[in-house]
Amino acid sequence: MRDPLLRVERLDAIVDGLSVLDGIDLDLGPGEFLALMGPNGSGKTTLLRCIAGLEWPTAGRISLLGRDITRLPAHRRGIGLLLSEPALFPNRSVLENVAYAPLVQRVSDSEARRIATDALGEVRLEGFEDRPGYALSMGERQRVALARAIAARPQVILLDEPFAAIDPEVRGELRGDFRRALSARGISAIHVTHDREEGLFLGDRVAVMLDGRIRALGTPTELLAVPGSAAVARFLGFNVLPSGDQVVAVDPSDTQFVDAAEGLLSAEMLASGAVGRESVGIARGRSGERIEARGHLEQRWPAVGASVGVRWTNPKVLSPGRPDRTDASPKVR
Amino acid sequence: MGIAGGRVAHGSFGEIGYLAPILLFVLLFALLPVAILFERGWIDGGGAGMFYDTVWREATNRIALFNSLEQGALSAAIAFALGYPAGVFLARYTFPGRATARSFLLLPFLLPTVVVVIGILDLFGPGGWISSAVPVLSWFGEGVPGIVLANLVFNVPLVVLYTALGCESASGDLEESARTLGATPARVYRDVWAGPSLVGASVGVVLTFVFSALAFASPIMICGPRCYTLEAQVYALSSTFLQPTAASLLALAAVLILLVPIVGYVVLANRLKHRDSRGPIRPRPLSRSGWIGRSLAAEATLVFAGIAAVLITVLGRSISPVDGGGFGAGWSDLVSARTTATLGVPIARVIVNTFGFALFAAAATFVLVLLAALALRSRPRWEGGISAYLFLPLLVSPVLLAFSLAEFWRPILGGETTVWILIGISQAILALPFALQSLRVPLAGLSPAPSEAARTLGASRWTAFWDADVPRIGSGIVTAGLFAFAIGLGEFTATYFLYVPSFTTLSVAVYTLQRERFTDATAGAAALLLVVSLVVFAAVVWAGRTRGRHRA
Structure with a gap:
């Protein structure tokens, strides 16, 4: 600059x-x-x-x-x-x-x-x-x-x-x-x-x-x-997910809900619906984290309450660093 | 339940039933008696010609008119000069004790007039604390200067309060925009908040003029007939000279003359209420202000200290010897045989009377205001009309109210034993506009959602009001009752017009004892009245703060 x-x-x-x-x-x-x-x-x-x-x-x-x-x-x-x-x-x-x-x-x-x-x-x-x-x-x-x-x-x-x-x-x-x-x-x-x-x-x-x-x-x-920290990633709309020893940020459009046995994480389906010109599914991970997936309008989502697996592509590894005060995952009620 | 044409949909005329008591009360005990008094005066007096002769050609009445205008104008001008800077300071700066200072501004509404007059006399009158030390200042203990000084104690806080409200009605967003556009503080004042603050101050100044032009206690206690205002002259004509026709014509003249400033007040107050105040002004810490802020702080401190000094003097005089009595002579003389002989009843009876009338006024006001709140809650669009109707008693001065009640109702009710009803009613009528005012703010900010939810759950209109609304406006209703109680406690003018010795109240006792130059007992009675008023004032402030917490 x-x-x-x-x-x-x-x-x-x-x-x-x-x-x-x-x-x-x-x-x-x-x-x-x-x-x-x-x-x-x-x-x-x-x-x-x-x-x-x-x-x-x-x-x-x-x-x-x-x-x-x-x-x-x-x-x-x-x-x-x-x-x-x-x-x-x-x-x-x-x-x-x-x-x-x-x-x-x-x-x-x-x-x-x-x-x-x-x-x-x-x-x-x-x-x-x-x-x-x-x-x-x-x-x-x-x-x-x-x-x-x-x-x-x-x-x-x-x-x-x-x-x-x-x-x-x-x-x-x-x-x-x-x-x-x-x-x-x-x-x-x-x-x-x-x-x-x-x-x-x-x-x-x-x-x-x-x-x-x-x-x-x-x-x-x-x-x-490179969203940097989990709090920033979350503010920018990424899903913040555990992946082995790491924490990754995943764009909702790179996130999929699949059969429970096939997922990298297991979650429970909470809601789904259209937002703008996309269809959005929301699930809750085992540790309470909110997980969002986006697809085209015709996308079919698992039924609310169903156990699902979560898969993703293009994960961005977040820096471990000092945890932010806002890093605690927002719990979905 | 749904909204239909701006009103909450109901299928009955229930609201009119809730409103009827307050509407009838004002009609029967204020508007009708006054109208009939004027009609009789006009007919018995011979119409317009007699009206002119009475008001203008009769020298004492003409002098009373000039006195009203002179005392009103002087009080208003000085109240503006003292109150405007202090109002600006309160609105635009933060400092420790700011909330308490704001509460202090309510005090004049609740302060008995006779107490303030006694305080002025104790400071500047013969043998006063200040006039004894600096004799030249005894000028403030007599004549017009003394009357104006007493008027200022009540009315400067009024100007301070309305100036602060005016400042706060300016747009904070506009002020900040102007500052970032390069406007200096003086230019920001001129372009953004001079107008609203001056509108606010004008409301206070107009009220000061009206209250001072109709002052009663200060002219009769400080000066005497040569300083009588129209209000005092109406009293003299009706009670001393037994000329009810002339008195009613002069009272009519007073109403007509004061109609102009009162209409001005309504217009200005409406302008103040409807200003666009999006983005409230953000007061700045006094610690960060320059010489302007510090000068305003010093001026405001002087104003508050002056008012406090009057009240402290009243308390101090009750325990310091004046007539040669010992420590606490004021209080001990209250129960003396001489006091009982002077008043015609023992002081204990006076206290019982005072509390009895005040409780009557408070209870009547509480019930009427509660019912009115229920009606206005359902029909918010009626609020303007109802407020205007209930504002009408403000046009009726206390002497005129008492005079008309006595002329109209005394023959119907019969002998002296029923006087207590008229005293209680007059106090309730005088308190109603102020009591309703204390309900307007909580009512205006009241969300209909909880009450509508209660109705959809099967609650009746009354149950929904009681369960969902009253908890949220309850402290406002309590404040209204306390206001009425406090006004009743200190009310002097109407009570003095109507009373007979067995119904003497504390404020009448203060005046009677002062007139008989029974100085220590006067100090004791004034101090007792002040202490009681201060306790009620503290309760009003407490109720107001409770309301603030509920709203938060």
Whole structure:
């Protein structure tokens, strides 16, 4: 990676007496789109708020282009933030919302208008200038929020689950438009999500955060090829299975339920059904682990309650290492 | 059970039956008597011409009108100046004891007016602790300054409370977005939360104006006739000068004049209620704030310390000698023969009366509010209309309420022995709007799912309400009852209008003893009333916190 634009070093944060961030190290390159993934409560939003200057870490350092900004107020950082709620000014038009940052930066009215109009073009909202924010759909409001953030000409934009409140059919289109608009301006972004499909689709690199620590960092391909620890593998949707002395991660599409006598593991069938355009079977292993298999829609699964064997291909051996706090297999009830 | 057109589907008019008692109670004991009083005054007085003569051309009434406007405006302006910074501080900063400070803001609703007036006189009046040490400050123990100071003790917390609510109604997400867009703290204030906080403060300021313009205890105890407000003048006309027609016309004028600020209050409160507050503001630790946060903290501390000082003085005066008595003279003089002679009944009877009326008000309010909750639970869409209807008694001042009850109901009920009914009813009417308010929040956040589940399991509507809803809003209902009890304990104006010596209450006793310059016994009675009110206040806070835990 080129010299980092944003660098986070050994960042700790304690909120209400609980350690929420624990020694976070993270670099973000110019123009890079980093997806920060993790389950709820893993510390993603706190990390973003520390970077934005809305919360102060208890230890560590944040620098932007080599300049220490750890204690700099939010309005002097030049880092934009988008939340799942677009948070538009309620009594202002779309154009007035987008021109807010240029006007705060004391550029002339005509220049602010030009910047705002350009930004609205980037998010494909030409012709919406005079509409009030409340008259827009959720997806359109989120586009206005992005245009408003872009118009501030930040070097980094932080996206905190911006598509969480968007209908699924609009979400896909919005993801692509956001990515394109940011790339066109060369703006780096950290995109927080707990949706692994979204993170893997959008991120140049993906960081997986668990229990306040970054447990894995790499390109989506790298991460899917070598998930590293069991907890990360489980978060990425792999089955984590014992295989002799080793523990392996297996993609559900590489997992099969067979006759009990033929399996590498034995399990009990729990449920099956269609998910999207695939058919999914779920079983419980002997030690309580959840095992998922995926196939085409016509796939026939053993009856619920039946004893089955589990077979797999393409196992990825997980590093033994120190067990994570989240490594305990989630038990299926 | 299903939802049909926004209401929970039922096949009967049961809800109207549950609502009928509270609707009838307000109609029969507030709206109807007042309407008939106004109608009689208008007809007996000769209509519009007499109305003009009574209100404007009669000098004492005109002075009362000016006094109301002057005292209301001064109190409102100073309450804003003192309350706004403290409200901002409470909403936007975290610090140890924040929850306790928030609870403290409820105290003015429950504090007997006579106790506060006695506290002001004990500090700044003749022989007061502060006026003795710094004589120039005796200015605050007499006339309009003293009245305004007493009004402030009640009303600054009101402005603080509503300012805090206004700040909290601003969008935290919008504030954070503005900050990351480069807006300075001053710009964030201007663009994001100045509006909501000022709307909130305005609600408190308007209420302060109304309460101060209708003040009764402070003008009559601190100043006398030259400072009478409309409320005190209505009392004087009806009870002292025996001019019921003039009194009813002046009361009508007071209602009409105060209609404007009251409508303003309703509009502002509605605006505050319906603000988009998605993403609540996140208060920051005081320890991390700069000079602004520390200045706000200092100002808020002064406000709270000032109120606490008044209350501590009342307690202190009851045990320190004033009239030459020994330690604890205030308390021992309460049971003296002179006190009994002054009041016409022994203090024990006064205490029994006080608790009896308060219990009557609390019980009536509890039952009425419980039934109303059951009806509103099933028909949430009625909530706006019912609240507006039950808000109407707020338009009726305590003197007007007592005056109309006496004129309408006393001839029907008969002699003095039935006065206790009217006192209890007046206290319940005055407590109802506040009691219902304490139920609105838990009712609004109440999920219908448990009660609907109970109904599908075969429970009757009442059983489902009792088993599924009451445990979740029970502390709200208890708070409503406690509120009514506390308001009844300290109610002075209506009670003073209606009482006869055998039904003297503690607040009336405080006023009577003070009027007779029986200083130590006054201090003792005021301290006793304060202690009881503080105990009930603690119970209200406890019930509120229990509710918070249930909701969590």
